[in-house]
Amino acid sequence: xxxxxxxxxxxxxxxxxxxxxxxxxxxxxxxxxxxxxxxxxxxxxxxxxxxxxxxxxxxxxxxxxxxxxxxxxxxxxxxxxxxxxxxxxxxxxxxxxxxxxxxxxx
Numbered sequence: 001x002x003x004x005x006x007x008x009x010x011x012x013x014x015x016x017x018x019x020x021x022x023x024x025x026x027x028x029x030x031x032x033x034x035x036x037x038x039x040x041x042x043x044x045x046x047x048x049x050x051x052x053x054x055x056x057x058x059x060x061x062x063x064x065x066x067x068x069x070x071x072x073x074x075x076x077x078x079x080x081x082x083x084x085x086x087x088x089x090x091x092x093x094x095x096x097x098x099x100x101x102x103x104x105x106x
Contacts, residue, residue, distance in 0.1 A: 005029055057101055066101040 007014070009026065016022040056066055072095035 005033070060101065060103040062103050064102070067098065068101070069096070069098045071095070072097055 005026065016025075053068070060066060
């Protein structure tokens with residue numbers, strides 16, 4: 001990704017219409033790089049959480065349970081292909097999800 005950023009900054013092969021166009025492209029490239037890194041970090045956290053959850057489930061004794069409580073996004077009626085401005089700030093019902101896991105032995 002750094003090669004893309006350096007090409008936008010110091011390119012001799014690409015002719016920009018103006019410095020504004022170059023700055024816009026550079027901004028978009030930096031935003032894309034940030035988004036990619038955040039997504040990779042999210043995937044890594046999710047994988048680690050899944051491994052920890054599986055370890056906890058495997059170590060359950062017959063007299064214990066595992067309670068998992070989570071908050072999901074708000075649920076509200078949506079339109080097909082609604083605008084981003086219509087999605088954020090909605091008033092709706094929160095979803096709080098809980099589930100219980102116990103060992104199969106009795």
